[in-house]
Structure formats: C-alpha cells, structure tokens
Amino acid sequence: MSKGYANAKIEMMARGDVGRALFTLSAPAVAGMLVMSLYNVVDTLFVSLMNDTAAIAATGIVFPMFQLVGAIGLTFGVGAASVISRRLGEEDHEAAERTGSTALYSALILGILFSLFGLIYMRSILTLFGATESILESAVLYGRIIIGGSVFQVLSMCLNNLLRAEGASLHSSTGQILGAVLNIVLDPIFIFLLDMGLAGAAVATVISQGIGCFYLLSYYLRGNGALHPLSVVHFRPIPAICGPMMALGVPTFVRQVLGSISLSFLNNAAGEYGDAAIAATSIVFRLFMLLLMSLMGVAQGLQPLVGYNFGAGNIPRVRETLRKVLVTTVAFCTVAGVIFYFFAPGIISIFASRNQTVREIGTLALRLTAVVLVPTGLVLMFGGVFQALGDGTSALLLAAGQQGLFLIPLVLILPRIFGVAGVVAAQPAGFLLAFGVGLLLFVRTKRMLSEREEDSGPTER
Template structure:
C-alpha cells in the first residue's frame, strides 16, 4: 500500500492524478463548509434574520479557531509530504505524532482564552444589543468543541497528505452527514435556536475526531500514529509552525477583516446588513473552498515531487491547477451575476431589507472572482514547497496590506458601496503582485530543472 501511494505521486499522469485527488477533496471541503452554511440556512429560515446577524458576528471567532487548525494541520501535512518524498518514513511518523500533541495543546489554550474574553470579543466583532444574545448562545457551545474541531480538521489533513484522498473525503462526509439531521432535530424539533445549531456542529466534530484517530491506528494508513512518537520535538514543531504560519496569518487576517466589515456594515447600513454579509460569505466560502480543494489535490503532488527534486512534474501540476482554478472562478462569477436573488432566498425568504443588501453586496463583493482562482493557487504553491516567508507575505498581502486600509478609507468616502468594493479592489492588486512572484519562481524552476537534466 505504502509503495503504491508513493509511486503514483511520482509517476502517475498529473491530470488524472489531480482529478483522483480533487473530487474527494472537493466533496470533503464542501461537506466541511456545510457546517456553517447549513447552520445559517436553518437559523435564517427557522429562527429569524436577527439571529442570522448574531451568528455572523461569531464568524470571526470561528475563523480564529480555524486559523489554529490550519497552523498545525497545514504545516503538518506539508512536512509529511516532503518527508515522504525523501523516503524518510521515521521522520514522517514523528511529524504525525507531533501534530496530534500540538493540536491538543493549542486548541485547549484557545478554549480557555475564548471563554476569558468572550463578551468583549463579540462586541468587537459586531454583536449589538439586538444580536448579542444570539451570538453569545451560539459561541458558548462552539467554544466547548474547539479541541474536537481542531483535531478533526488537522489530523484529516494528514490523511490527505499521505495520499488517502478518498478516505479524507469520507471523513468529512460522515461528519457533515451527522451535522445536518442534528441541525433539523435541535433547531426545529427541540426548538433550541442557535444553540442547537452549535451543539449539532460539536457532536459531528466529535465523531470526526474519533474516525481520524482510528485511521492512523489501522492498516490503511501509510504512516502510523505510534505512542513513541507522541511528544514535542522542537525542530519538528518549528518546521510545522513555519509552514503553517502562512494559512494561519491569512485566517487571522480574515478575522480582523470580517470584524471591520461587520463594524462598517452596522455603521453605514444596519444589523441586517451584517446578516446579508453572512449570506455573501457563505456563497464566497463555497467558491473559495472549491479552489482550496484543488490546492489539497495538488499539495501532495507538488510537495512530494519538490522533495524528490522532480521539478518538471512540479511545474506541470502548478500549471494545471491554475487553469482549473480560473475555470471554476469564471463559472461561479457568471452564475452570481445572473442569479443573485435565488441565492439570497435560500437563506432568508421574507426579509426585503436583507434581500436589498444581499443583492447589492453579492455583485459588488464578488466581482473580482475571475482572478481569485489564480491568486489562491499561486499563493498555495509557495506553502506546498516549504517557502514560508513568501507564502506568509502573499497571504497577508490581500487581507492586511491592501484590504484593511481600503476598509478604513473607502467607506468614509463612498459609504456602504465603499464597504462592498474594498474586497474586489484588494483581489486585483494582490493578484498582480502574486503573478510577479510566480513568474520569478517559474524561471527558477526552469533553470534548476534544466541543470538536473544535463547531469
């Protein structure tokens, strides 16, 4: 099993291998994204638009939780791929053990800090007197499930990195399949409101955590989770964190940006404008997660072959990923431009104010979608090959260096329209700068590949 997985990473045709890895990753991330999206649909339809706005105020907190999961899970998966490419199986086993211990310690700390600063944090992220009770009820449950959420997300990334893409997909399907009926049970039947949605999420993540641990103790795993490797090795921890810093920084920046959006939407719109933003972000998540699935499919191939110094295969994978990401982005953009009303109605059917804010915001905020696919894939490449510095810079470029100043300046000049158009302007600027970085890297790969072929 082990030799077969590694052989296909190095020799199987890139196009068919990416497809084999993409569709399970796509189904998996879509299932994962359904946690928040299905919650919002049930809350918007059965609790009310104000409750939807309250849960949207919790979204930046959940982004911070996800940031710590990505810090460890993404960093661990990249290091696992690179070590497998070098045929260093003992080091790969140590990476798995260190990742598990690290995620438990970090998520426990996040839980404690979350409860300590919960109320001021929710106020900072846009909860008002009207929506605070909803936000507080939802977050109380979510914080108790941080450890389960982080374990499920991070360890499942390791399953994908070892070449078990279909199993990683099944993991997420099992979790989502538990979450959705529990949403209906707790919200509709037991009338638990937003707390029921959060409880459903925690239970489903508990099931995912058990599932991923069973895998790494089974014969199906390429790398085993062994007791002797459960510990913290300073060098391995630093290696994991150095790579994971890029997606971590991007997620933290996402949280700050979401807070700024919520504050500006309340100032220049209303509480219901925040609810509309929650719908828009749900739509954006579906599109971005499609491209993230593409990154998940390409990361083991790029990481393994970069570690094996097979740079022609690295270039071929990167080029294929950029093409597919652009097609996805263009298709999504066309659908949004043509059918904004049905998208909004899926979440809230009887709120004219949310419909007004949602249609305007959806078209403005996502009008730069055609370039986002390239931007996300190109930035992920530098993370996949362990170039942490460039990956961190490109991650922060859009969310911090460009977008935050725009969110401070443009609303003062253009009001609510300035809030909506900050995102697409940042996307275009970030894409141009990312392209410059990638052109340089492409030339370097071409030169190195040529040198190796002449040896």
Template sequence: MSEPSAARGENQLGCAPVGKLLLSFSVPSIISCLVNSVYNIVDQIFIGQGIGYLGNAATTVSFPLMTMIIAFATMLGSGGSAYAAIKLGEKREKEAEITLNSLFTVSLVTGLVLAAVGLIFLEPLLRLFGGTPEIMPYAKDYAAIVLLGTPFSLVGVLLSSMARTDGNPRLSMYGILIGALLNTILDPIYIFIFHWGVKGAAIATITSQILSACVLFHYFWKRGNMRLRRQLLKPVGRVVKTAVLLGTSSGITQSVACVMQVVMNNSLVFYGDQSPVGGNVALSAMGIVMKIAMILGSVCIGIGVGSQPIFGFNYGAGQLHRVRRTFALAIASATASVALGWLVCQTMPHLILRLFGGGDAQFTAFAVKCLRIYLFGIFCAGFQVVSTNYFQATGQPLKAAILSSLRQLVLLIPLLLLLPLFWGLDGILFAGPVADMGSAVIVALFVIPEMRRLNRQIDEADALASV
C-alpha cells in the first residue's frame, strides 16, 4: 500500500515514514519524560548530598502525593492528546481545538482544587504515606511548597501532550527541558548557598514548573496549529467526558502507583524496623531505587507517548498498515532501551547509588540489594507500556484501563502484602520482578488477539483495494 506524499501538504503523522516519524516523536517524548523524572531525582541527589538519608526519606514519603497530582495531569494530557489526534486524523480540526481549550480550563481548575485539598490535609496524608517522627518535619517542608505549583504542573503536562499531537514534539521537549535546567541550577544554590534545605529544593521545583507551563502556554496562545482562544475556554462537557475516558488508563496507572507507594512505604517501615536494617534506612534506600526505576520507566513511557499520536491519527484515517508497523517498532525500541538500563543496574549498582550521597556500609549494602532484586524484571516494562498506549490511542479505553492497572494493582500490591509475611523485608524486594514478569504474560493475552484482528482488517482492506 503506498503512503501519501508529504508534498501534498498532508499531516506528517499520516504520510512520513513510520520509522523516522517514531524516532522524531519518541526522542523528544523520552527526553520530556526523563526531564519530568529529573525534577524529583535532582532534588533527591542534592538533598542526599546536603541533608542526608532522612532528607531523601522525606522525598520518598512525599512522593505518593506528587504521584496523585501526576495521575490527574496524565489523565487529562493523555486523554486529550489521544482524542485530538483521532479528530485530526478524521479532518475535524475544530473539534481538536475545542479539546485543547476545554482541557486547559479543566486542568487549571483541577490543579487549584488539588493544591487546596493537599495543603488542608497535609499532615495526616504524610503520616498515611509512611512518615515517621524523624522524617515528618522534612516531608512537611518539602510537600507543602511543591503543592503550590500543582496548577502549573497540570497545565504543563496537558500542553506538553497537546504539543506532540499538534505536530511539534520538540516544543514539548524544550518546554520541559528549560524547566529542568533551571531546577538543576537552583537546587544547589538554594540548598548549599542559601541553606534552605528541603524547602529550597521544593522552591526550585515549582519555579521550574511555572517556567515550563509559561513557555508552552505562549506557543498555544500565539503560534500553534491548535490555538488557545478566549471564546473556547468554557469546557464542553462531551469533549471533556470523552477525553477523560480515553485518559483513564493513564490516570489509573498513576493512581495505582500512589496506592502502591503507600503500601510499600508502610511495609518498608514495618518490616525494616523488625530487621537489622531499620525502617528509615529501608525507606530511604528503596526511595532511591524507585527513582532509578522511574528513569528506566520514563524511556518506555516516552516511546509509548511518542507513538500515541501516530497510532491515533492513522487509526482514525484508516491507515492500519502504519498502525501495525508503529506498534512493532515501538515495542522493539522500548524493550531494547530498558534492557540496556537493566544491565547497568545489575552490573554497576554502586556507581549509580554514589550519585545519591554517601551512607554507612549497612545502607549501601541494602541499597545495592534493592537495586538488583527489585529491578530484576524491569526489562518487561516496554511491552506493557507501549501496548497500553496502543489500546488508549485506538479508542479502546477499557482494555487500556485493565492493562494500566495490571502490574501494580492486580499483582504488585497483593505481592507487597503477601510475600513479606514469609520472607520479611526481602519479600518486598522480590515482589517487583514477580509483578513485572507476570504482567508481561497477561498483556500478551490481550495483544495477540488484537494483532490478529488488526491483521484481518488489513487483509480485507488490501483485498478491496486490489479489486
């Protein structure tokens, strides 16, 4: 089947070579996802160097709160991006622009509400998330300030996702990259020069989020193919409902991650206190490992997010050959990338952990053990992430929702509760690889019949075209 020529002025999502297109969309998406991870990781590195393991433990305790914020952001961003991409593929540009404007307003209002609720219930939430008396002062200082940036965080994630669908993935990358660079510059200034401690790290984070949101806002207000317009800012109910439905799988992924973090934090403190390691040390060490897992996961998510507009546009345009080709390339790329990171974690754990500050021999030994065991099965992540994005982008939200919750809700959380009953603190570590490998098998049970269905549709379309 020949592909339309880009020279005819068609959207590149429907005519550019799939391999080149996936590369051009995925690389900025990977960088954007990595940069989003860097906000927390850079904080943790500088806090570890300047304050110590209690400061790192404070960011670990605060992280479920940040994850819940990200859950709302990714639900709106992914859902809006998927819906707008499908509408652009159907040549309904006005509907795509209405989606951008409606979700912009919804994101801003949702951010304000989340910030207010989080600040009101901050102390009981942090206790729920595993905060101990030694950690709580640091956690409260950090989380209270980061919550103030919630509206900008949601708007930034939404506009970053929409920029990719608008055909400008580099802007999405640049908007987030500028904020991350500022965060990296401000962190050591505020922590080591101004001596603001964890408060300085939090101030650096929200300053960077504000800058990123402003850069992306300027593009859509002044230059985007889709534009923010005053007359369209009132949310359209049917558009918001459909976009939220499509984004539910992404929201579920992050929401379940929040629940998982709460269960893990409390389990680490409980079983850590019953072992020679200690609860605070276990919490701090696993917090570092989870940040490293976030980096590896960001590569998979970046490829999945980068492929999503290609899936959605070509599915809406009926170009199923391109959908199939994109899926195969995305799976191969995500798996190869995360496998490389897995190899580094297994062979050079001490080198990685050194970035996060020093610790005594017991802390280092447990952190190395965490890194090697808990991340042993992470090479399976690419397959699950890309498959979830495929179902989301092709208008199959129920399947996407099931797969997005599979690893953490169906497998990991029960394993975190069950395995420590038999193996104590080690049971928490082994829950990770068991959940990773088990979820890959179950995802395959969804993907195989879907690919058979897609192949049948392609064969039928080719047969009609040859008549």
C-alpha cells in the first residue's frame, strides 16, 4: 500500500496533468508555509498584547539568529530535494536514498553544533544583531529558549524538503500546519494564563515545533515513503554524495545567512531611531514573510515537478510548468500588493494601536513593500527554478544579490540620505535590483531549455 502510494506520486509528476500536478504539490506547501508564517505573525500579535514595545522588538532581534540555525536544515533539505527529484526521474533510486539519509543526519549534527554555539555566545550575537540596552535582556531570555529547542526546526526544514522531493507534499504541509495551529493555541496559555510573558511565547514555539517534527518523522517511521532517509546504512558523507547536494544547498544557505546579516544591519539602522523603529520594521517583516512563505510554497511545489521531468528529459513539460507558475505568481502578488498598499494603516494598527510612531513608520514600510511584491515574487520563482534544474551557480548569484550585494549597501547608504524612510526602503529596493539580475539569468535558462528541447526532439507531456 505504501509503495503504491509513493509510486502514484511519482506517476503524477511524470505523466499527470501539469496544472493538477502543480496544484497537488503546491497547494499543501502554500498552506503549510502560510500557516507557519501566520503563527509568526500571531506570535507577534500575542506579544504585542503585553503592551511592551521592547518585547516586540526583542522577537525581531532574535529572528535572524533563529533563521541562521534553521538555515542548516533548509540547506541540506533544498539541496537534497533537487538531487533526489532528478535522480528519481533518472530511475537511480540508490543515489536518491544515499542523498536523503546523508542530508538528514548531516543537518542534525550541524544543527546541534550551531545551536550550542548560539547558546554560549547568545548575548554577544544579539548585541551584534542590533539589540539595544533596553531590549537585550528580553532578547536573551527569548533567544535562549528558542535556540535551545531549534533542533526541531532544523530537522523539520530538512524533512519538509525530502518529503516534497518524492511528491509527499500533503504530509509535509500537514506537519507544518499542525505545529502552527498548536503554537497559536499554546501562545495565550503560556503568555497570559501561566503568566510567563515573553518566555511563554518561546516555550509555546518550541513545544509546537517538536510535535510537528515528530509528525513529519512518522511518515518514514511507518514506511510510507519511496525513500528511507532514517536508515543509517545510507548515510554517506562523501564528496560524490555531498558535492551535488551542496552545490544546490549552498545558495539557500548564502541567502539565509546574508538575510540574517542584512536583517541585523537593518535592526542596527532602525535602532538609531529608537525601539519604535525596530518594532515597526519587525512587524512589517513578519507580514512580508507571510506573503514570502506562501510564494515559497509555490516555489517548493514546482521543484519536484520541474526536477523530475528535467531529469527524465521531458522539456516541454518543464516549460509548461514554468509558464503556469509565473502567471500565477504575477496575479497573486498584484492582488496582495493592492491590499497591502491601501489598507496599510489599518493592518499596522492591529499590532500597534497605542504607539503612533510605530504606526507611521510601519505604514510607510508596508506600502513600500507592496509596490515591489510582483518582482519579489518572481525573484523567488526564479530561484526555485534554478535549484530544480541543478543550476547552482545561477541560484547562488541570485541569492547573493538579493540578500547581500544589494541589500547590505542599501541599508548602509539610504538611511544617511532619507533617515528612517531610508531604513524601511532598503529591503524593497534590494528586491527590485535582485529582480533585474534574476530576469537576465532566467532568460539564459529559457535559452538552455530551448536548446535541450531541440536536441532531444518531441517528448510526451
């Protein structure tokens, strides 16, 4: 039964209707990523009910550190998923098995080491990330609990991608949704009922992620998968296995690391204008992530479909998938951008009804973000396509430009010219510049697909 289920998923990627296959793979991923991002927003909402601007700012300061640790799991998961999808398309199941196991155990080992490092140097890292004197103690309290339990986040990030690589997108997203819903339920209990305050928000997050992680593991523990990543026998940390995986995982790691570094620059720049500026940028960043996570769900859904068919040499099917994805992305981002722009004051007031400064800065930041949502969405799709096709170089160039080469200089330059408006304009401007780079790389990729299609001749869709 389990093998039949796994084979049905692979058959869907190989010969099922493209639109239906893309929806089947993307919808659960979008739902999971949306709910996961939503609980970050809800987490901020519950913390904001404490009427403590420092507490809201503290969660924003810790976030890039949490993102860095989670990047370990994401790096191995994304890199492995692309390799696995293409190996399954090539019918090389042994290589797929070794890639899955090596990714999971490598992520676990490095995740634990990074977490220990973070716990030991917590205070210094948070200061580097922009914590002011008034925020530091709250950030350290919150951060020690979050980072102490981050192994669940590392494993979940890796498992989610392994599951999607073999078409088990529904189970992956159900695990994300389970953790998110639990977090939403537990937040008010730990923060208010048990009177734990900010520490309660962190405890609720760790418990929820732990349960979600065990749910993801249950798929393989029950023997439902086409792969067996829990098998230590297939753990082979050798260049032949790690090389292709890291070539595609490193761009994700670079994007996450540069994202954390640029966010720390952003927090430091906002700190020059007080805790209210940090709180405002933190709120808008969480809202921005709500949209980015849903778009990342689409990018994750396209990867197994594109990767499998590229490995199988079915280029027309790859091109059809790309066309549907890009049209959907533009439509979604246009609608979301209009809503964010015109309803920005009301949206920000939900999180900062009593602080006029936070509302003013947040409204400006949200409107600037809304203006660049379409190019931002396309940047994410371009990155997903490059990784699905095994083009690590293009993925790396796009990731480095998006979060580092453009954003960090903009954070340093724009505030000197425009003050606090320059702080909140830096990230939208960075995505706009990254779109230019991504478009050039995508045009080259389309040319490569056309040449590959001409060489292979007509193929069944």
